[in-house]
Amino acid sequence: MTPEPSAVLIANALAKTFADQSGGLDIFTDISLRAEAGESIAIIGPSGAGKSTLLSILAGLDEPSKGSVELLGQPLAGLDEHSRAEMRANHISFVFQSFQLLPELTALDNVQLALEIQGHPNPEQQAADWLDRVGLQARHQHTPARLSGGEQQRVAIARAFATQPSLLFADEPTGNLDEQTGTEIIEQLFQLNQQLNTTLILITHDTSLAQRCQRRLYLHNGRLQEQ
Template sequence: MPTDPPADCSGNLVEVERVCKSVSDSSGLLQILQDIDLRLGVRESAAIVGTSGSGKSTLLSIIAGLDTPTRGTVRLEGQDLFALNEDERAALRAQKIGFVFQSFQLLGKLTALENVMLPLELAGRRDARHAAAEMLARVGLGQRLGHYPKVLSGGEQQRVALARAFVVEPALLLADEPTGSLDIATGEQVMQLMFDLNRERGTTLVLVTHDRAIAARCERRITIEAGRVVA
C-alpha cells in the first residue's frame, strides 16, 4: 500500500505566509510580491494565472526554495524552508520537490537515461539506472534511453524533463509554463501526462500557465496581479 506523504498537522503540504519579495534596481525598490498567503493540500492541483510580469515565476521559485523572500515564510510539510541553510534546503528540495521549466533544462551532454538518473544518483539510489529506465518507459520514451536531448523533439525533451522531475516521487511538483515552448497538440500530450502522473503518484501539482483550458483542469486557480493574489 502506498502511504500518503506526511503533511503538517493542518493537512497542508505547503504554507506560504505573508511572503514579500522586493529587489532594488537603478530606479529604486521594485516590489515583485506583496503579502502572498497560500495553502496547498496534499494531492491538490492548482494553476497560477496572471499577466506576464505579475510575479508568477518569482512565487514558484520561492515555493521551490530556489529564490528567497524578502519577508514571510514558506513551510513544506511543516518545515520552514528559509530556516534551513542552503545545503539543507538543497537536500530537502532534491528529496521532495520536482521542477519542470518551459525550456526543459536538460543537460545536453547527458543521454535521456542519464538525465533522469541524475537526481536518483544524487539521492544515493543504487537502482538509479533501473528506476530511470522504468520512468522513461512510463512517459513513452523506452526506446530513447541513449538519445541526447538535441536529437529529441521538444515534446520528447519535455517528457524526459517530466520523468526527471517525477522519478524521485516528490511530494510537490512545480511547473512553470511547461507547455509554453510546445505546439498545441504536443503541449496537450505533455499536460495529460503531467495530470496522470500527478494522480498516480499522489503529487501536489502547482502549475503556472497562460492557457485557460489547462488552468480549468486544475482543482484550483490562483490569480496573481501586480504581485498580489487577487482571486
C-alpha cells in the same frame, strides 16, 4: 471524523521587492498560500506579474523580502543553502518550459542522475522504466539534441516523477511546444500526478490549462486572488 489533510506547503504574507533607481520595485505584497497533499493549484496571470519569482520563493530557490515559507512543516528561513538544496533534492521536482536537461547526457542518464542523487536503489532500471512509462522506449540512449521538444519534455517529466516527490512545480511546461504536443504532454503530466498523488503547483498564463487544476489563483498587480 476524517482527519484534515496535511499541508505540504504554507506561505504566509510573502512580499518581494527589487531595488531600482527609485528605491524599490514591489513585485508582489502580502501573498499567502496553503497547498495540501495531492492538491493541484494553478497560478495564472499576465507576463511580468511575478509568477516565476513566486515559484522560486515557494521552492526555496530565492528568499522573500518579507514573509515565510514552510515546506513539509519545515520553515525555510531556518535552513542554510545546503539544507535547502537537500530538501529540494529529496522532496521537490520541477518541470520547466526550457526542459533543463543536461545536454551531454542521454535521456536515460538524465533521469538516472536524479535517482542517484537521492540514493535510490537500482537507479538505471528505474530510469529506464520511467522513460518507458512516458513512451520513450526507443530513446534511452539519445541525447537532448537528438530529441524533439516534446520528447525532451517527456524526459523532464520522467525525471520529475521518478523521484516520487511530495511537491512538483511546473513552470509554463508547454511554453516551447506546439499545441498538439503540448496537449499530449499535459495529459501525461496530470495522469502521473494523479497516480502518485503529488501536490502540483502549475505556473501558466494559459487559462484553459489552469482549468485542469483543482484551484486557480490569479496573480495581478502584486496580489494573489482565488478564482
